[in-house]
Amino acid sequence: MPTQMPMLSDSARGFRPLPLITRAPRREPQVPVLGRAPRVHLWHIGCQMNDADREELAAQIADIGCVPETALDDSDIAVLITCTVRANAEQKVFGKFRELIPWKRARPGRAIALTGCMAVEHGEALLGRLPELDYVFDVREPDGFLAKLQALHAPNLDGPVIVPASDRLSAYVSVMGGCNEMCTYCIVPFVRGRELSRPLPEVVEHVERLVAQGVREVTLLGQNVNSYHDQERRARLPELLTAVDAVPGLWRLRFLTSHPRNAVPELFAAMRDLPTVCEQFHLPVQAGDNDLLRRMRRLYTVDEYRAKIEAAVDAVGPRLALSTDIIVGFCGETESEFAGTESLMRELRFDTVHLAAYSVRPGTAAARREDDVPLSEKKARLNHLLAMQREIAAARNALYVGSTVELLVDGIAEDGKPYGRTRENKVAWLPKGAAEPGELHTAQVVEANAWQLQVQPVDKAA
Ligand code: SAH
Ligand code: SF4
Ligand code: F3S
Numbered sequence: 001m002p003t004q005m006p007m008l009s010d011s012a013r014g015f016r017p018l019p020l021i022t023r024a025p026r027r028e029p030q031v032p033v034l035g036r037a038p039r040v041h042l043w044h045i046g047c048q049m050n051d052a053d054r055e056e057l058a059a060q061i062a063d064i065g066c067v068p069e070t071a072l073d074d075s076d077i078a079v080l081i082t083c084t085v086r087a088n089a090e091q092k093v094f095g096k097f098r099e100l101i102p103w104k105r106a107r108p109g110r111a112i113a114l115t116g117c118m119a120v121e122h123g124e125a126l127l128g129r130l131p132e133l134d135y136v137f138d139v140r141e142p143d144g145f146l147a148k149l150q151a152l153h154a155p156n157l158d159g160p161v162i163v164p165a166s167d168r169l170s171a172y173v174s175v176m177g178g179c180n181e182m183c184t185y186c187i188v189p190f191v192r193g194r195e196l197s198r199p200l201p202e203v204v205e206h207v208e209r210l211v212a213q214g215v216r217e218v219t220l221l222g223q224n225v226n227s228y229h230d231q232e233r234r235a236r237l238p239e240l241l242t243a244v245d246a247v248p249g250l251w252r253l254r255f256l257t258s259h260p261r262n263a264v265p266e267l268f269a270a271m272r273d274l275p276t277v278c279e280q281f282h283l284p285v286q287a288g289d290n291d292l293l294r295r296m297r298r299l300y301t302v303d304e305y306r307a308k309i310e311a312a313v314d315a316v317g318p319r320l321a322l323s324t325d326i327i328v329g330f331c332g333e334t335e336s337e338f339a340g341t342e343s344l345m346r347e348l349r350f351d352t353v354h355l356a357a358y359s360v361r362p363g364t365a366a367a368r369r370e371d372d373v374p375l376s377e378k379k380a381r382l383n384h385l386l387a388m389q390r391e392i393a394a395a396r397n398a399l400y401v402g403s404t405v406e407l408l409v410d411g412i413a414e415d416g417k418p419y420g421r422t423r424e425n426k427v428a429w430l431p432k433g434a435a436e437p438g439e440l441h442t443a444q445v446v447e448a449n450a451w452q453l454q455v456q457p458v459d460k461a462a
Contacts, residue, residue, distance in 0.1 A: 020144030021124050021136040034076065034109070037161060038066045038153035041075035045092055046083025048221050048256060049192070050116055052172040053139045054081050057115075058163070060142055064150050065157030072103060075110075076153060081139060082116035084187055086359035093118060094130075101132050109153075115139040117191040140177065140193075169410060169438060170217040170252075171210050175203050175240065179223035181259060183286070184297045185330060187361040188223055195222075200230045200240055207247050216438070217252035217408060218244065225255050226262040237262075238270035245274040251440060252408065252423065253277045257284060257325075260300045263308045268315035278423040281312050284325035284354075288344030289337040292330060297365070302344060309348055321424035323352035328385060329378030330358045331369040338381055345385065351396050351424070353389045357382050390450045397426065397448035404458060407443045409435045428453040 040061050044050045057079070058068035072078065078100050083089040097112070104110045113135035114126055122129075126136050137145040150157060176197040179189045207218050220240065222228060228237040235243070237255065244253055253276040258267075260283055271277050283305075287293050290301050300308075313320050326341060345353065357378040360371045373381075405422040407430070412418050416432040420441075428443065434457050435441055443455035 018120055018123055018136070018138035018141070020148060021127060022148065023127060023134060034154050036154070037157060038077060038149060039070035039075045040066055040068050040149070041070055041072045041078045042068060042081065043078065043096060044081035044116070045089060045096075046081070046085065046116065047223075048172050048219065049174060049177075049223065050081050050083060052174040052221055053116070055172070056174075057081070057139060057142060060146055061149070062161045062163045064146050065154070065159055065161055066149055067161050068163065072100075077111050077113060077149065078103070079113045079115060082114060082118035084117045084121045084191060084361070086356060086361075088359065090118060097130060097133070104132055111135065113137065113145060115142070115145070117187075120191040121187065165213050167214060167437075169215060169408060170219070171215045172219050172221050173203060173206050173210070174198070174222070175220045175225065176222040176228050180227070181224055181261075181299075182297055182365070184295065184365040185327065185358060185361065187364055190363060192223060195224065195227060195229075197222075197228050197230055200233050200235045200243055203240060204243050204247060207244050207250065211247055211249040214438075216250065216440075217254070218250060219254040219256055220244065221256055223257060224259045224262065226258040226264075226267055236266070238266045241270045241274055241277055245276045250276055254280055254425070256282055258282060260285070260298070260305050260308050263312070265311060265315075268312050271312070271320075272315040272317075278425065279316055279319045280321045280323070280423070280425045281316070282323045283308065283312075285344065286325060286327050287330065287333075287337070287341050289340030292333060292337045292340070295332065295366075295369075296327075296330060302340070306344075306348070319424060321351040321426065322348065323354070323425075324348075324350050325354045325356070326385065327356055327358050328381040329373035331366055331371055331373070333358075333373050333381075342385065342388065345389065345392070349392050349396060350389070351393060351426070353385070355382055355385055355389070394448070394450040397450065397453060400426075400445040400448050400453055402445065404442055404444050405453070405455060407435075407441045407455060409437050409439045409441065411437050422453070426453055427451065428455045430455055430457060 042054050042058060044054045061068040080093060080096060082093045100112050104112055111134040112132060114133055115137050116139055119136045120138055123136060127133055135145055176195055178193040178195045180195045182189060226237045228240055263283060285305050286296055286298055288302055360367050407420045407422055407428050409418050409420040418430040418435040420428060422428055429452060442458045444458050445453050445455050447454035
């Protein structure tokens with residue numbers, strides 16, 4: 001087995017951002033003077049970090065006097081915020097890109113930019129591969145792109161654009177970037193760089209700002225969020241949760257994604273003690289066999305993982321909703337290793353499992369091993385676990401019938417039914433006319449299936 005650690009890419013090692021990359025000047029888009037603020041369409045795929053990056057980029061675009069988040073047909077620039085975690089994420093980006101080509105050709109001056117994890121991974125090579133692509137940039141360092149946008153498309157902008165406040169109730173807040181783990185299959189550390197935590201007061205101030213805009217539920221984000229560390233203030237995730245919990249007007253607090261290695265008793269105590277922290281815990285296990293975990297470089301055993309889950313449930317109570325990520329068909333995964341994963345899923349009975357077939361990522365340590373589980377076998381294993389998990393989720397949700405849940409109403413569907421999420425992060429539906437978005441209800445569960453709950457209001461909590 002190769003034991004050598006993979007090297008970090010240049011941009012990951014030193015956080016050296018990718019500069020704005022454009023085509024050679026003669027191939028730059030011929031831009032007519034718009035006579036108005038340029039409009040920018042944003043599209044994203046991938047994890048919640050990209051949701052947060054999209055929001056940040058939209059704010060930066062508005063700050064320089066351009067209009068973000070416009071409909072594609074009304075837009076001058078389309079920005080793709082991409083993901084590279086599996087080959088199929090990249091294929092979806094290429095698919096989206098192909099859709100944009102007729103859009104770009106329909107009006108002179110339109111341009112396409114690509115950012116996010118694929119930009120860091122492939123850089124300039126993308127311009128060669130995609131002749132209609134105009135700009136590639138690192139979303140962590142967008143100044144070059146923003147300057148270009150401003151100068152090329154409207155040299156005389158009037159200043160920051162006021163974008164109407166959104167009426168959203170839930171928001172993501174990145175509390176740290178990067179990942180220092182080196183799971184052998186994973187490209188994220190290469191494209192997101194080393195861990196870097198935001199200072200605690202900055203996160204609190206961000207949450208206060210969101211709450212002032214009407215946000216009631218916040219999810220703190222990091223690829224390895226429980227290794228959060230504000231060294232100056234000696235604050236780890238429990239201290240951060242405590243500080244954010246104290247923000248007046250915040251109703252609910254969640255955090256993603258925890259690594260089992262850093263899931264410590266202090267975290268479980270904070271989950272138990274802080275009123276806003278929801279009864280939900282996402283703890284990716286990836287596999288249910290010690291050899292497989294070692295080859296993945298996850299740095300824990302199945303027993304250690306099980307103990308973490310038990311400790312979390314002990315602290316928070318049996319209502320704690322558990323979710324995980326699992327990869328099937330990793331290099332050399334035998335029938336018996338796969339059976340270990342299956343039996344762990346049966347034993348721990350997660351509420352939600354994000355299942356994925358192993359996809360080789362160039363440059364990772366695992367890419368040097370043979371990807372020897374045939375695709376048909378990966379699919380068969382995936383489907384087997386999907387079907388099993390559907391049964392488990394249905395049984396877990398059935399336990400809710402007759403009990404009460406707290407529901408934050410997010411919206412009203414086309415058929416008039418209000419819907420929202422419970423503290424355990426389950427989707428729940430109310431009868432028509434029973435509630436308005438933004439309300440917090442106590443409701444009784446009357447029906448459940450694998451994916452959602454049907455509830456009746458008992459009273460309005462807020
Ligand atoms: N930091 C998080 C999330 C990382 S990416 C964590 O540690 O869990 C999200 C998920 O994608 C991972 O949990 C893993 O299950 C999956 N994933 C990552 N690389 C993959 C690959 N090469 N093939 C298939 N799935 C992968
Ligand atoms: Fe990838 Fe998560 Fe492992 Fe980091 S902890 S390398 S993001 S799977
Ligand atoms: Fe994808 Fe980048 Fe997230 S690779 S999963 S968007 S960190």
